[in-house]
Amino acid sequence: MTATAESRSASVRPRSDSPSRGPALTAVPCRQRSPGRGPAGNFVRTAVSVAIVAAIFGFALPRFASYGSVLSSMSAMTWPQALLVGAAAAASMASAWIVICSVLPSIRLREAAVVNLGSNAVANTLTAGGALAMGVSWAMLSSWGVSTADYVLYTMVSGIWNVFARLGLPVLALLLLVTASRPGAGLIVAAGVGLALLTAAAAGLGLLLRSESFALRAGRALQRMVAVACRLARRPVAP
Numbered sequence: 601m602t603a604t605a606e607s608r609s610a611s612v613r614p615r616s617d618s619p620s621r622g623p624a625l626t627a628v629p630c631r632q633r634s635p636g637r638g639p640a641g642n643f644v645r646t647a648v649s650v651a652i653v654a655a656i657f658g659f660a661l662p663r664f665a666s667y668g669s670v671l672s673s674m675s676a677m678t679w680p681q682a683l684l685v686g687a688a689a690a691a692s693m694a695s696a697w698i699v700i701c702s703v704l705p706s707i708r709l710r711e712a713a714v715v716n717l718g719s720n721a722v723a724n725t726l727t728a729g730g731a732l733a734m735g736v737s738w739a740m741l742s743s744w745g746v747s748t749a750d751y752v753l754y755t756m757v758s759g760i761w762n763v764f765a766r767l768g769l770p771v772l773a774l775l776l777l778v779t780a781s782r783p784g785a786g787l788i789v790a791a792g793v794g795l796a797l798l799t800a801a802a803a804g805l806g807l808l809l810r811s812e813s814f815a816l817r818a819g820r821a822l823q824r825m826v827a828v829a830c831r832l833a834r835r836p837v838a839p
Contacts, residue, residue, distance in 0.1 A: 656725050664725075693717075699761065703754045704746060715740050760805065767798035 700712035723733035774791035
């Protein structure tokens, strides 16, 4: 009974390392198919993905935007305007994919597109989507062999450039508006604040990367701020 059970779970092969006792038998484990790798598992994963996409476009997005208003706005556009909007949207998405491939050379453009579109869909449709999007992107990238250090580097570099772009775009928009018409006071103030923040952030980042003493002083200043916040929250101050 035992020999029959073992023969079902393992194959045997002779081993000639003990000539006095004759050839011994060693168990060689058989390869088993991991769960979820067959056609049924692929069908389930595809069905779940389709259901998530349908839920996002059928229930989540209509809570924030109206498809009717979007269609009316698109119908009011001329063909050159619609093509310009489509080209700008495609260029915006492709630029994010190129940034991911630049920071993580092991990631292909197709995989970068999957990470970007998937994390953006989660961030823009779910509650606390920003935090969940980081988990989604980390799960995807780690499954493709990206280490923790590389993911942290990707998050910091892409985050810094996103902040710089968002602070610089109001200034660029103001320059474009000046060529067409006189902008209002609110736009001028917003553009000025964005330009000041962009200049301060760029100068601070440059000093952090250039001067070790400045980086140490900035670290001590931030540590004092964290200590004050910990005392107010009645939490132990981390060293």
